[in-house]
Amino acid sequence: MKHLLKDLDPFTETKIVGMYAKCGSLEDAYKMFDEMSERNLYAWSAMIGACTRERKWDEVVELFYLMMMEDGIVPDEFLFPKILQACGNSGDVETGRLIHGVVIKCGMNFQLRVNNAILAVYAKCGFSDLAKRFFDSMVLKDTVSWNSIITGYCQKGELEKARRFFELMREEGFEPSLVTWNILISSYSQLGKYDVVMEMMIEMQSCGILPDVFTWTCLISGFAQFNRKTEALECFEKMLLARVQPNDVTLISLLSMYASLKDLKKGRELHAWALKAGFGENLLVGNSLVDMYSKCAKVEAARQVFDMMLARDMYTWNSMIGGYCQAGYCGKAHDLFRKMRESDVKPTVITWNTLISGYMQNGDDDQAMDLFQRMEKDGHIKQDTASWNALIAGYLLTRNKDKALGIFRQMQSLCVKPNSFTILSILPACANLIAAKKVKELHCCVLRRNLDCELSVANSLIDTFAKSGNIKYSRTIFNSLLAKDIITWNTLIAGYVIHGRAVDAIELFNDMSHTELKPNRGTFVSVISAYGLARMVGEGNRIFSRMIEEHHISPCLDHCAAMVNLFGRSGMLEDAVDFINNMTIEPNSSIWAALLTASRVHGNIELAVYAGERLLELEPENALIYQLVLQLYALSGIPEDSFKAKEPRKMKDAKECLGWSWIEDENTVQSFVGGSQCQQINWVMHSWIKHMAPKSKRSDLSNGLPVEEEESEALSGVHSEKLAFAFALSKSSSASMCMRVVKNMRMCKGCHETAKFISNTYRREIYLCDSKCLHHFRDGHCSCNDYW
């Protein structure tokens, strides 16, 4: 290959380079091109054409700048559109504007082809106003110009405007072409507006225009986007019936749908079809197949396709590496990664992130961290937000909240911008009472980055604020939203239920019925719970029936547990038992736990024993339940040796059966363990706690049965939450400060009384989340209405 061009005249040189660019590999063409003694417009055009064929838009733009700067050659009316096409496809509006200026300067601004290409850049890049102004300034227009301006409005989602220009176009005497119809059909299809699409299909054909491969592929990819399998396949069949040959894009639209649905059977069928139809050597189809098999957990099949492929690009490698990671074979993924680095396709930021995420998901954070650090040094690729997100999501998966939050902090200190993925993974980690401050910080971060316009982020904030004890903020965000989905409503309704605010929850449910949104399973769980809180058994029963009959939702375990609570709160224990006996699904532990709470609060010890035994059957390993059943036996006089259950697993750590409480204090978390002498609390407070400790005897039925923690503090020492209360009171005297405490076990009745007392005497609001419920104490009352 070397010096192939030696001693040739410029004309022959150009011809040879042109041939290589057209038929050979891009790499070879570059080699020849660099050897040329004199590079003229045609040589540059050949190179740019070669890059265009391989969709290397950035390289096209780079070649353009080199051509202008190094050789001082200005493109002609054929080359300008090629470069502009690259600008449009890579979103490079800057270069587009620059070319716009050059075109005016060299008097080419009357060339329709060139003007259309400039217009297309503005339209594709979403600058519809700029496009409109340019369009208006064009003296000569054709159908292509109209198509571009319509594309511009479609790109920005302004379909009504696009439609208006479509009409205007006809009025001005330009008949919409097949492409024009395709542009509109495609846009409506991507938005899932299938009724409009079908109307347009009919109208188009009545104009004598038959759908082509683009039209059908637009339809198929529109259905595929929303995982509408049957419709997509139907279109594919109709297309074949109409004798329109599908192309690679048609196939990859379907394959990517089967991949995301993990429909291996259909995927295989299409694979076979593709081979028969002669797509066996197609790069894009191959890539989609590797991805499909990877997502369907068939890595061997994916690898087979991978190995058979004649050419591979970054998609091929990334999909295969991702497949190995997904399957848990990080080692194999890493081997392939090494091979990729030796190949002519270099790892991209996605490759590195895929591998980092793979190691994190498989619990190897050392390897992941190593790669994270090496990607910049060895790979010359800067970590992006997704790289950081991979670490955060990984740590959260292994319940390593502190590490995840640490990474998040580091990310912020290095000024890496968090995106909605970051926020959506970090927020749930802060959905507790001792992270209230952190949640407010995150909210600020969301506002700064304008992430609140994403509904999923807003929904998550509503949820997190509720769980961190700031339901007011949840409401504020809810009210500020212009568009709400069913999740938005469900989240706030559930938030009110958590806070014991039944009336607000029910009111909100009624508000929702005035929208066009239909309540779903989750909505009904919350609403039944709300009626339970309000002790409106009749209403609760009615909504349960309406759910089944009017909304055709079959009750699941969560609905049933809510129903048991509904009866239980109102003391209708027989109804609760009847309900359980008539359940069509097998009760789980949350059903029996609900019955246990009901019988405990209402003092029915036999029923409590019954529920406790069922609970133990389902969770024989659970030492806390074991202990509880023993206590119940003692209270009801059943001899302990009649205990049929086998010994539960031993507590690994004494910590597990101790009562712990946590409170947030100046950005750190203070922990308290029951019965300890607390150094953080001064002696005045300590004596105050002792004074506060109720002089209750060992609990009896009227006092509620003990569940987890020994009620008598004379035996076990002062409970942890009291230490936390004392600490909080001694830290600040401001009554405006509310206390937020998290506790690992269910509160005992005595501490519950103490909290009520403090909330009244010291005018302090207290939020306390125990293992059963969120208590909100104010003015001597608790939001749980003494039922928990």
Added chain:
DNA sequence: CGTACCTGAG
């Protein structure tokens, strides 16, 4: 010149 487009975080 204008239309469909495969890989990574929820």
